[in-house]
Amino acid sequence: MADAEATTSQSLATDIRSEVKKPKKKKVLLMGKSGSGKSSMRSIIFSNYIARDTRRLGATIDIDLSHVKFLGNLTLNLWDCGGQEAFTENYLSQQRVHVFSNVGVLIYVFDIESRDVDRDMATYVSIISAMMQYSPTAKVYVLIHKMDLITMNAREAVFVDRVRLVQQKTAEFTHAAGITTEVDLIPFATSIWDQSLYKAWASIIHDLVPNLSVIESQLGALGTIIEAEEMLLFERTSFLVVSSWTSEEGQNNPTGDRQERMSNIMKHFKQSISRYTGTPRNTEQFVLMEHKAGVRFSMFVCKFTTNTYLMVVLPPGEARFNSARFNCQIARESFKFLDGPAAGPRT
Amino acid sequence: MTSRLGGRDAHLGRDDEQSGQAGGSAPTPAQINLTRLFEQDQRKQQKNAAAKAPENAPDGTAKGKPRLLLMESTARIQKDSLPSFMDFQVWDFPGQIDIFENPTFDIDAMFGEIGALIWVIDAQDDYMEAVARLNVTILNLQRSYPFIKIEVFIHKVDGLSDDYKLDIQRDITIRIQDELSDHGFENAPVTFHLTSIYNHSIFEAFSKVIQKLIPRLGILEAMLTNLCRTCRFEKAYLFDVTSKIYIATDSSPADMTSYEICSDYIDVIIDVTEVYGSWSRSDKYREGLEGPPWSQRLEDQAASNWAESSMVLSNEDRPIILREVDKYLALVAIMKEKSYDKMPLVNLNVEVVVQGLKEFFDITKPK
Numbered sequence: 039m040a041d042a043e044a045t046t047s048q049s050l051a052t053d054i055r056s057e058v059k060k061p062k063k064k065k066v067l068l069m070g071k072s073g074s075g076k077s078s079m080r081s082i083i084f085s086n087y088i089a090r091d092t093r094r095l096g097a098t099i100d101i102d103l104s105h106v107k108f109l110g111n112l113t114l115n116l117w118d119c120g121g122q123e124a125f126t127e128n129y130l131s132q133q134r135v136h137v138f139s140n141v142g143v144l145i146y147v148f149d150i151e152s153r154d155v156d157r158d159m160a161t162y163v164s165i166i167s168a169m170m171q172y173s174p175t176a177k178v179y180v181l182i183h184k185m186d187l188i189t190m191n192a193r194e195a196v197f198v199d200r201v202r203l204v205q206q207k208t209a210e211f212t213h214a215a216g217i218t219t220e221v222d223l224i225p226f227a228t229s230i231w232d233q234s235l236y237k238a239w240a241s242i243i244h245d246l247v248p249n250l251s252v253i254e255s256q257l258g259a260l261g262t263i264i265e266a267e268e269m270l271l272f273e274r275t276s277f278l279v280v281s282s283w284t285s286e287e288g289q290n291n292p293t294g295d296r297q298e299r300m301s302n303i304m305k306h307f308k309q310s311i312s313r314y315t316g317t318p319r320n321t322e323q324f325v326l327m328e329h330k331a332g333v334r335f336s337m338f339v340c341k342f343t344t345n346t347y348l349m350v351v352l353p354p355g356e357a358r359f360n361s362a363r364f365n366c367q368i369a370r371e372s373f374k375f376l377d378g379p380a381a382g383p384r385t
Numbered sequence: 386m387t388s389r390l391g392g393r394d395a396h397l398g399r400d401d402e403q404s405g406q407a408g409g410s411a412p413t414p415a416q417i418n419l420t421r422l423f424e425q426d427q428r429k430q431q432k433n434a435a436a437k438a439p440e441n442a443p444d445g446t447a448k449g450k451p452r453l454l455l456m457e458s459t460a461r462i463q464k465d466s467l468p469s470f471m472d473f474q475v476w477d478f479p480g481q482i483d484i485f486e487n488p489t490f491d492i493d494a495m496f497g498e499i500g501a502l503i504w505v506i507d508a509q510d511d512y513m514e515a516v517a518r519l520n521v522t523i524l525n526l527q528r529s530y531p532f533i534k535i536e537v538f539i540h541k542v543d544g545l546s547d548d549y550k551l552d553i554q555r556d557i558t559i560r561i562q563d564e565l566s567d568h569g570f571e572n573a574p575v576t577f578h579l580t581s582i583y584n585h586s587i588f589e590a591f592s593k594v595i596q597k598l599i600p601r602l603g604i605l606e607a608m609l610t611n612l613c614r615t616c617r618f619e620k621a622y623l624f625d626v627t628s629k630i631y632i633a634t635d636s637s638p639a640d641m642t643s644y645e646i647c648s649d650y651i652d653v654i655i656d657v658t659e660v661y662g663s664w665s666r667s668d669k670y671r672e673g674l675e676g677p678p679w680s681q682r683l684e685d686q687a688a689s690n691w692a693e694s695s696m697v698l699s700n701e702d703r704p705i706i707l708r709e710v711d712k713y714l715a716l717v718a719i720m721k722e723k724s725y726d727k728m729p730l731v732n733l734n735v736e737v738v739v740q741g742l743k744e745f746f747d748i749t750k751p752k
Contacts, residue, residue: 327696335661
């Protein structure tokens, strides 16, 4: 529909519009060996599965195409590529152009428990070579997955070790192929059983969201006015953090992974509510949650724009809390642009 | 232990542990040492998991994943005291030891002060031997300690169909009751619960057991029922925050879904508080906050020293409120449609009830 609209009014299209339209075409490839957990993580992030439900998922056959709506105006063209060898060979030969052209992001998932690391690396390198051929500008995320299977104190070391191996293989390949541009790998250690998955995906999404700097500066302005300690802007269905702002004092908070923790907590609670109300998991579940923890802090999470929730952490104080809530309501207007470009030209 | 919901005399910007005179204003836990929970069962039967599930649940890192399956089997008697609104001890018993046969056990010291005995039976296994041993135990106990409540957890029922669950329960009930009446015990206090660690049934069952051990439970329930009537609440629970056991509820019929949502809500609040409420802000920051335009101490700016929370669902149906009672207990209630607008009034009423609850625990505390 948006495409049709664009062609009819092409002559009128402003710079802003074409800029917003661009990200729509981005193709996100999700690849990795069979059974490494690609479909599981996709279901958790975008289809509101809980971790233990992913046991029900079967193997992905060929490519599972999905258009994930994110923040209303951004459609992720997510290609979940089944990882069995026969399929992978097919991607690399017959479907090579089809699969690897016009890729915005490649997410490559490694199973940390894999027994045949050498073969994994070989497959990975051939995929990277196809990528460099057809979409050399694509971003590459490397997720070292199923980290929960490694004992807590060994995790960091195992992760660093594996990442070094991947980087080394990538460098060997680029060197041999005579490619001068460095492949920019962004590694994450993930597990579907804790918040690490949200950290990786929030970062992936972060790069795809248009107008990000506008969102950030507006969030900061709002935060300063209401004396907030921290503000997190969540996307409505996935509860990934789209943008955040932290006050100077708030940065002293010793919990470093609090953004993804909040995503995880809120998402799980959303599922509890869906069980309670009997509504489908993907629908919106609550409009407001407030918590005043005595003289420690207060916070609220509210429905913000159509596609977002806003979480605000404040110092204690009844008056401060109430005025912050009103101010956030007023600020909604200035964030309306989040709800899609369609709203932009009309107003 | 400080409050997990964020209230109590914890000062922003200061170390909250330094308020060492906790005995002063805050109610100390009632010392009910006489009430001991006691467990005994067949070895491999996950009773550990059953006991640990209520304790370990608020584990923010492993949401939804029961991490209990890796536990070793119990090799000796473990005594765990749960720091809670009343101090109860959980004695975890290895299933393979027969305490009545073994003369090294001081039966009287063991059972003399016990309130309830929880016997866990594996529903997915052949339970004949377990039932037979339970019978022996009950008969032994009935002779000398008839006041001990015997709670049978028919455990691991998650994989079984509803019909089959009830069949098992009926079968076990009949076997035990027959045996008892054969020996002339007609009204022995034996209760049966179907439990699983994969849903909230284990918490429900533990709640029921604990409730039997609370003195004057009726008064607590009456207070909550009263609150529900005045504020038009649908349901109110008094929760033990750490274990997610509810120690009292109002008289309207309890259903699993309302318990689940309330207990999950507590989890969310605990998790959020852990992230944002557990670190001290700098003094300078605090001074800034207390300066103009507010010009008031933070303590005076906040409406309450105790955690207060509420949540509104999308369809504005049944908001949920939470109010911290003391450092162990929280009142969680489900309100009726669209009553969120009346929050200030509701808060006032809740405040009165919370004061009443505190007085109640002061009075019932053994001297």
